[in-house]
Every structure is written in structure tokens, then in C-alpha cells.
Amino acid sequence: MSIETLLNEYTCPPDIWDEMCTEGKVRSHYTKMVSSFQNLNVPDLQQKDLLASELFMNQGITFTVYSDNKGIERIFPFDIIPRIITGKEWDVVEKGITQRLKALNMFLKDIYNQQQILNDKVVPVELIASCPHFLREVHGIKVPHDIYVHISGIDLIRGDDGRFYILEDNLRTPSGVSYMLENREVTKRIFPDIFAANNVRVIHNYPLILYQNLLKLAPTQVSNPTVVLLTPGIYNSAYYEHTFLAKQMGISLVEGRDLVVDDHKVYMKTTKGLEQVHVIYRRVDDEFLDPLVFNPTSVLGVPGLMGAYRKGNVAIVNAIGNGVADDKAVYAYVPAMIKYYLNEEPILENVPTYEMSEPDAREHVFKNIRKMVVKRTNQSGGYGMVMGSTVSDEEWEKAKVEIEKDPRSFIAQPIIKLSTVPCFIDGKFKPRHVDFRPYALCGPDGVTIVPGGLTRVALKEGSLVVNSSQGGGSKDTWIVDL
Amino acid sequence: MLSRIADSLFWLSRYMERADGLLRATRTHYLMSLDNVVLGDKSWRPVLEIFTTADQSTIKEIEYDSHAALRMLISDQNNHSSLKVILTRARENARGAQDHITKEVWEETNAMYHYINKSTINERFDERDVLQILQQLTQHSLLFTGIADMTMPRGLGWSFMNMGKFTERCFEILTFCDKHYEMINYDLSSDKAMIHWKELLFSLSGYELHLKTYRTHNYNRNVLHQITFNEDFPHSVIYTLTRIEKYLNDIVQENQSPANNELLRLFRKLSSRIKYMDQTSLNSSNLKSFLDEAQNEMLQFSNQLGQNFFSYQ
Numbered sequence: 001m002s003i004e005t006l007l008n009e010y011t012c013p014p015d016i017w018d019e020m021c022t023e024g025k026v027r028s029h030y031t032k033m034v035s036s037f038q039n040l041n042v043p044d045l046q047q048k049d050l051l052a053s054e055l056f057m058n059q060g061i062t063f064t065v066y067s068d069n070k071g072i073e074r075i076f077p078f079d080i081i082p083r084i085i086t087g088k089e090w091d092v093v094e095k096g097i098t099q100r101l102k103a104l105n106m107f108l109k110d111i112y113n114q115q116q117i118l119n120d121k122v123v124p125v126e127l128i129a130s131c132p133h134f135l136r137e138v139h140g141i142k143v144p145h146d147i148y149v150h151i152s153g154i155d156l157i158r159g160d161d162g163r164f165y166i167l168e169d170n171l172r173t174p175s176g177v178s179y180m181l182e183n184r185e186v187t188k189r190i191f192p193d194i195f196a197a198n199n200v201r202v203i204h205n206y207p208l209i210l211y212q213n214l215l216k217l218a219p220t221q222v223s224n225p226t227v228v229l230l231t232p233g234i235y236n237s238a239y240y241e242h243t244f245l246a247k248q249m250g251i252s253l254v255e256g257r258d259l260v261v262d263d264h265k266v267y268m269k270t271t272k273g274l275e276q277v278h279v280i281y282r283r284v285d286d287e288f289l290d291p292l293v294f295n296p297t298s299v300l301g302v303p304g305l306m307g308a309y310r311k312g313n314v315a316i317v318n319a320i321g322n323g324v325a326d327d328k329a330v331y332a333y334v335p336a337m338i339k340y341y342l343n344e345e346p347i348l349e350n351v352p353t354y355e356m357s358e359p360d361a362r363e364h365v366f367k368n369i370r371k372m373v374v375k376r377t378n379q380s381g382g383y384g385m386v387m388g389s390t391v392s393d394e395e396w397e398k399a400k401v402e403i404e405k406d407p408r409s410f411i412a413q414p415i416i417k418l419s420t421v422p423c424f425i426d427g428k429f430k431p432r433h434v435d436f437r438p439y440a441l442c443g444p445d446g447v448t449i450v451p452g453g454l455t456r457v458a459l460k461e462g463s464l465v466v467n468s469s470q471g472g473g474s475k476d477t478w479i480v481d482l
Numbered sequence: 483m484l485s486r487i488a489d490s491l492f493w494l495s496r497y498m499e500r501a502d503g504l505l506r507a508t509r510t511h512y513l514m515s516l517d518n519v520v521l522g523d524k525s526w527r528p529v530l531e532i533f534t535t536a537d538q539s540t541i542k543e544i545e546y547d548s549h550a551a552l553r554m555l556i557s558d559q560n561n562h563s564s565l566k567v568i569l570t571r572a573r574e575n576a577r578g579a580q581d582h583i584t585k586e587v588w589e590e591t592n593a594m595y596h597y598i599n600k601s602t603i604n605e606r607f608d609e610r611d612v613l614q615i616l617q618q619l620t621q622h623s624l625l626f627t628g629i630a631d632m633t634m635p636r637g638l639g640w641s642f643m644n645m646g647k648f649t650e651r652c653f654e655i656l657t658f659c660d661k662h663y664e665m666i667n668y669d670l671s672s673d674k675a676m677i678h679w680k681e682l683l684f685s686l687s688g689y690e691l692h693l694k695t696y697r698t699h700n701y702n703r704n705v706l707h708q709i710t711f712n713e714d715f716p717h718s719v720i721y722t723l724t725r726i727e728k729y730l731n732d733i734v735q736e737n738q739s740p741a742n743n744e745l746l747r748l749f750r751k752l753s754s755r756i757k758y759m760d761q762t763s764l765n766s767s768n769l770k771s772f773l774d775e776a777q778n779e780m781l782q783f784s785n786q787l788g789q790n791f792f793s794y795q
Contacts, residue, residue: 059585059589233578234574234577234578239577243580243581246581247581252484252581253580253581254484254486255486255578257486258484258485258486268484269484269485269486269793270483270484270485271483271484271485271488271638271733271736271737271791272483272736272737272738272739273737273739
């Protein structure tokens with residue numbers, strides 16, 4: 001079968017924004033790719049699909065799934081058809097994320113110092129006080145250049161009106177950037193000509209920008225600072241990414257047991273003896289960082305690390321305590337923060353969010369549950385989510401009891417029909433729902449976002465859940481200048 | 483270099499070398515045991531004693547059952563020194579040091595691990611596919627050595643990897659040697675038939691060299707000379723010590739510390755013992771103590787090495 005018939009057969013479901021087609025016609029930014037595809041046939045594409053999975057397999061680009069107890073390593077499914085976003089659309093996204101990060105940084109500085117936003121009653125005190133990720137332990141700590149969110153992965157979705165909305169702020173230890181970079185490398189291998197013809201903006205300088213930013217965070221009197229990446233170890237689900245980033249930046253990949261604190265300074269244990277560490281890009285969660293301050297049973301962290309951090313002898317990236325700003329209930333107040341701190345209108349809008357701790361909202365959600373999705377405020381990776389459209393009555397009754405027990409831990413959002421893109425599945429093009437996670441880097445010189453990001457795909461037909469832990473895959477994402 | 487990384491590289495190599503030794507010994511013994519008429523004794527006892535932690539009663543139970551012995555040596559998860567467990571540990575070390583080894587080395591370690599973990603491997607032992615499995619595993623092991631040699635950057639990491647490799651090999655030779663001379667009561671004056679030594683020489687890939695080098699029929703002495711004092715034989719004690727010396731010097735040079743004096747002292751003591759040994763003075767009464775002391779000093783040396791460079795826990 002030729003690709004042309006496949007493309008003609010591609011039908012997108014009604015009332016949903018399809019990224020490639022509109023009313024049976026191919027959108028202009030997809031035309032170049034579509035016409036290049038017409039020179040290929042189905043076996044060609046299948047060949048390329050196979051080659052791509054081999055490339056991932058051989059490099060051991062895997063993540064670990066824990067839900068089946070065994071912690072088995074799997075390949076992150078990759079769809080070979082790239083997703084295309086125009087440079088014009090991207091510029092809006094870039095401005096929107098930059099604005100949002102500015103506000104979120106100011107919020108974090110405020111909340112851990114004067115707390116003016118609470119005094120002015122823009123954000124309710126109860127909301128912050130009840131947030132499990134609001135850490136009194138870091139109150140008043142000065143962080144270098146007042147930057148709290150050095151690396152963020154803000155999730156965007158495109159609604160049926162074709163506009164991008166903010167779905168989630170990930171400001172703690174967002175992962176997936178290695179997949180963004182590896183997806184691009186694989187795409188270059190399998191579609192070199194098509195890639196070159198499309199004028200795609202480059203993303204491969206991400207590790208270098210990150211490294212430069214990390215260097216600038218070291219105490220100023222140090223001329224040749226040591227930067228390390230702190231990983232929880234080989235059993236962590238994102239361990240591949242940790243080794244990837246450490247290799248790309250040329251820094252040491254350390255575990256908690258490699259570090260020791262002496263006289264409020266952090267050292268790593270080398271064969272030559274102790275060597276001082278100035279900047280830690282940590283991929284360990286807040287509560288495991290220092291057993292003396294947080295979880296006392298943690299073996300992933302370093303005893304005394306908080307003391308060194310407080311003294312300013314070591315910079316920790318991202319800052320400790322960021323969880324208060326990406327709590328899913330606090331998320332609803334980000335537009336208000338943007339107005340409060342920057343006196344600007346938000347460029348990218350939120351998805352409407354109902355706090356379940358408010359009785360009226362709760363009642364509304366309970367009545368309209370079939371159109372809603374309920375999420376836990378402090379969970380990520382798609383765990384603890386209830387999709388109202390598919391949940392059975394029995395499960396919903398159970399979930400309801402839990403929500404009423406602890407309403408602060410839940411929010412609800414109307415189910416948004418995520419946009420679809422064509423995916424190459426079983427020898428055919430089929431529409432699948434996607435979201436979009438660009439990675440923003442915030443340094444002393446401002447916010448840099450490499451033009452691209454991770455497009456996550458819900459590979460199951462009709463599914464709206466894109467998380468890798470729930471059977472999602474990913475795609476390369478091209479920002480093209482027409 | 484991080485102490486943990488140095489430790490991981492050292493043990494990655496040690497485990498891979500151990501796997502290699504285990505495979506050679508197992509394959510040789512299996513082949514020899516087929517030759518019933520000549521050898522007479524098919525017992526797996528010596529191999530099991532060297533490579534497993536099984537107790538005497540278990541060994542007694544399976545020493546004449548090739549398939550049970552092979553399963554225990556190769557794929558038994560409960561035997562803490564089976565090939566499967568060794569390769570799992572090697573891979574864990576490789577994984578922890580992934581940013582310090584090349585992609586190729588990682589991929590080969592991974593491939594060998596996946597081969598031994600194929601669910602069909604136990605059934606294939608029963609189908610008398612044994613030689614093929616051992617052959618393929620040996621090839622993986624050789625590939626690992628070759629790939630590491632071709633791709634790993636020279637430097638501290640390489641030095642620690644080689645330290646691990648030759649430390650393991652030295653221990654292995656001394657243990658083999660001890661076991662085989664024990665069987666003849668450390669008797670150097672009389673002569674055991676070549677057939678007795680063939681297994682040892684094949685296990686260390688030294689049979690051809692032996693034929694080419696030694697003309698007299700004084701096998702008991704000649705074999706001892708080859709695996710202890712022959713500088714051209716890559717599986718001799720003196721060869722491994724020469725190589726250890728090189729990498730030890732490289733490591734010490736890059737990591738100056740007062741504690742290194744003790745390490746160097748221990749090494750030089752052992753090395754001189756072998757190098758300047760009056761070989762003619764070795765006789766049936768002092769051979770055992772010579773081997774014991776050499777093993778003991780090697781152990782002290784490797785403990786000190788760990789203390790100087792790997793103590794990060």
C-alpha cells in the first residue's frame with residue numbers, strides 16, 4: 001500500500017484539534033513532511049520503525065516500571081513520525097513560559113522570606129500551610145541570584161480551540177530531557193533528508209547551557225568550581241537520564257554515599273582523598289536529601305547537606321522546597337501570581353481547576369464527574385488519577401470516600417480533549433492524543449528554552465493519559481520556521 | 483576519580499576475569515570427563531570446591547552428576563558464586579560506573595548478562611547443548627576483554643580495571659595450583675603422568691606453551707615452573723605481578739598519600755618472594771607453605787588496596 005492512500009485514510013475524530021489535518025486538508029506546516037513521505041512506501045517506514053527501536057535498545061535507553069513489583073527495565077516507546085509546531089506558535093509558548101517562571105521564582109522567594117503574597121491575601125494561608133512540600137526548614141535561606149527554579153518541565157496541552165494551555169508546573173526534578181535529545185538523534189538517523197529540508201530549530205546545546213548555568217551558581221570566589229549530579233542510584237527509574245546528562249556535561253555522577261559534609265562544606269570521596277563540591281544538580285527528592293533534617297531513614301542523601309546549603313557553601317539545583325509552587329492546588333493561583341508580581345496578563349492560560357477543599361466546587365465536581373478528571377495534588381507520573389469518563393461506579397464510590405476524607409489532597413479539572421497527531425501504528429497512520437513538555441533553564445542571565453521539548457503520546461486508542469509509567473510513548477518535536 | 487567509581491571498575495573487571503576462569507575450568511573439566519577410559523575419575527569435586535561455596539555433603543551428592551554440577555556452576559541463583567550471580571554483579575558495577583566506561587563495554591556486559599538470564603538455559607543443559615553454551619559464553623567473555631582493550635581510554639579508570647583483572651587472575655592461579663598439587667600431596671620428586679596436568683594447563687590455556695617450552699619429563703616441577711615463574715605465560719603468577727606493578731605505579735603516582743607506602747611495601751614483599759625465589763630449593767616439604775604464604779600476602783595486598791582507594795562507605 002502506498003503512503004498516499006494511508007494519508008488519505010487518516011481520519012481525525014471530530015471536535016478534536018488535529019495537529020496535521022483540518023477539515024480533511026493538511027495544515028501548511030505539515031505539507032513538506034507529508035509530500036516527502038509520499039516517496040516512501042509502507043515497508044520503508046516499517047524498516048525505519050525497526051531501526052529506531054534497535055537504536056534505543058542497543059543504547060540501553062530504558063526506564064524502570066515499578067507497578068508490577070519487579071522493577072523491570074523497558075524501552076520508552078518511540079513513534080517515528082515527528083510532531084511539528086510552527087515557530088510562530090513556539091514564540092508564544094516561549095514568552096508564556098518565561099513569564100510564568102519569572103512569577104514562580106518570585107513566589108518562591110516571597111513564600112520563603114517575607115510572605116507578602118499571603119499577607120495581601122492573594123493566595124490563602126491555609127493552602128500553603130497545608131501543602132506537604134512547603135518546607136519550614138528552608139525559610140530564610142539565601143539562594144544564589146535568587147533563582148529557585150533552575151530547571152523546569154512545564155506541561156502544556158493543546159485544547160480543541162488550537163491554543164496551548166498550561167497543565168502542570170514541574171519545578172522539582174523534572175525528567176525526560178534525555179528522551180527529547182535522543183529522540184532527535186534517532187530522527188536524524190532515520191529521516192536525514194526530510195529533517196534537513198524542514199528547517200528545524202536546534203536543541204542539542206541544552207546540556208551546554210545547563211552546564212554554564214550550573215557553573216555560575218558556584219560561590220564567586222571559586223575559580224574552578226566542581227559541579228556534580230546527585231543520583232539516587234542505579235535502581236532509580238530515570239537512572240539512564242542521569243548518566244546521559246552527566247556524560248554530556250562532563251561532570252561526575254555521584255550517589256549520596258560518595259559525598260560527605262565537614263565543617264559545613266560538601267566533599268566527594270575520591271581516590272585522592274576529599275574534593276570539595278560547589279554545585280549539586282540533584283535528582284533526589286527534597287525529603288531524602290538530608291537525613292538529619294528530613295526523612296531520617298534516607299540513605300540516598302548526605303547528612304549535614306542542609307547546613308552547608310544554609311551557609312551558602314554549596315548550591316543545590318533545583319532549590320529545596322520548590323514543591324510548594326508546583327502543588328496542583330497552588331497551580332490554580334499562578335495566574336494571580338503573575339498579576340501580583342509582574343502586573344501582566346498571563347500569556348498562557350491555565351486549565352480551569354476546582355479545589356476539592358471548597359464544598360461548592362466539590363459538589364459541582366461530584367455532579368459532573370463524567371466530564372472531570374480528579375488528581376492528587378502531590379503525585380506525579382499519572383499515579384492516583386481518576387478519569388471520570390472511564391471510571392467504574394464502584395471505583396468512583398471508593399475514590400469519593402477518599403476525597404472526602406482529605407479534600408485538600410485533590411483537585412479536579414474538566415477533561416480536556418488533548419490534540420491528536422498521526423502515529424505510525426501497525427502499518428497505518430492513526431490519531432493519538434499528545435501533550436508537550438518544553439524544558440526551560442533559568443540562569444543568572446535569564447530564562448533559556450531550547451526550541452523543542454518532549455511530546456508524550458498516549459499510545460492506546462482514545463486514551464488521554466500520556467505518562468510513560470502508564471503506557472505512554474514519545475515523539476520528536478520539531479519547531480519549524482516556514 | 484570517585485572512590486566508588488574506582489571500586490566499581492575494579493570489581494567489574496574482577497568479576498569478568500572470574501567468569502572467564504570459571505568458564506575455562508568448567509569447559510575443560512567437562513571435556514575431560516567425557517574421556518572416561520583415560521581419566522578414570524569423573525568427579526567434579528575439585529572444580530566445585532574452587533568455584534562454589536557448597537558444603538561437603540552437597541558436593542558429595544552431585545560430584546558425579548555432570549548436569550547438576552554444571553547447573554550449580556553456571557546458572558544456580560542460590561550458589562553465590564555461580565556464573566549467573568557473578569555476571570549480575572559485574573553488570574551492577576558496570577551500571578554504577580556507566581559514565582566512566584565506554585558504551586561498547588557497557589553493551590557487551592549487558593549482552594552477556596542477558597545471555598545467561600535467558601529462561602531456556604537450564605533446559606538446554608539437559609538437552610546436551612552444554613558445549614555450545616560454554617563456547618558462546620567464553621566468546622562473550624573474550625569479546626568483553628577485547629572491547630575493553632580497544633575502546634577504554636587509558637587513565638586511572640583503566641588502571642583500576644586492570645588492577646582488578648590481574649588481582650583476580652593471580653588469586654585464581656594460586657588457588658588452582660594449590661588444588662592440583664594438593665591432589666598429589668605436594669610431591670615434586672616423583673612424576674605424575676601428563677594426563678593429570680593436562681586439565682590444569684588447559685584451564686589456564688597453557689598446554690601448547692608447555693609442549694613448546696619444556697623438554698624433560700619432570701612434569702611436576704615443569705608445570706609448577708610454568709604457572710609460577712614463566713614470565714612469558716600470561717597465566718603465570720609472575721606475569722600477573724609484573725602487570726599489577728605497572729598499574730599500581732600508575733595509580734600511586736596519580737594519588738599521592740602517605741598510606742601508599744604500606745601498600746607498596748606489601749606488594750614488593752610478595753613480588754620479591756616470587757621473583758627472587760630459588761626455584762631449586764622448592765621441594766615437597768616447603769611447597770605447601772610457599773603457596774599458602776603467597777596467597778596470604780596477596781590477600782593482605784588487596785585488602786590494603788581497598789582501604790587506600792575504595793573506602794567510601
